[in-house]
Amino acid sequence: MDTSLPHVQQSFEIGVVEIAPEVIQVIAGLAASKVDGVAHMNGGFVGELVEKLGRKNLSKGVKVHLGEHHAVIDVSIVVQYGEHIPEVAKQVQRQVKSKIEEMTGLEVLEVNVHIVDVQIPPAGASAEVD
Secondary structure (H helix, E strand, C coil), rough: CCCCCEEEEEEEEEEEECCCHHHHHHHHHHHHHCCCCCEEECCCCHHHHHCCCCCCCCCEEEEEEEEECCEEEEEEEEEEECHHHHHHHHHHHHHHHHHHHHHHHEEEEEEEEEEEEECCCCCCCCCCCC
C-alpha cells in the first residue's frame, strides 16, 4: 500500500474528518470480493506473503488514486471458471463505486477492473473444464 497518498479530508463545524487511502482500499476490496463470480482478489507477491503469515489483507488487489473530492479505483480479481467475465466485471464496478460513495461521500470517477486469472475448479468438482 502506498501510504504517501493524500488523505480525504472533510471539514465540519467541530473539526475535520480524515479518511486514509487504506480505508478506501479495504472498502473496495470487500465490495469486489462479495460479487458472485469473483473467486478472490489478486494482490501480487506482497499480498500473498501477508496472507501466508496469517493476516487477512482486505485491501489486496486494490489501488486508489485520490483527488480532492473524487477517486479512481483499480481492482485486480480472479474470476471463477465458467462465469461471464464482462458481467462479473460490471457488477464489481457497480458494487465498488456504490460502497465507496455511500460510505465516504467521495465521487468515484472510474472503477477499472483487471481480470488477472481464472480459478479452475479442483479435479472431481462439479464444474467440468472442456
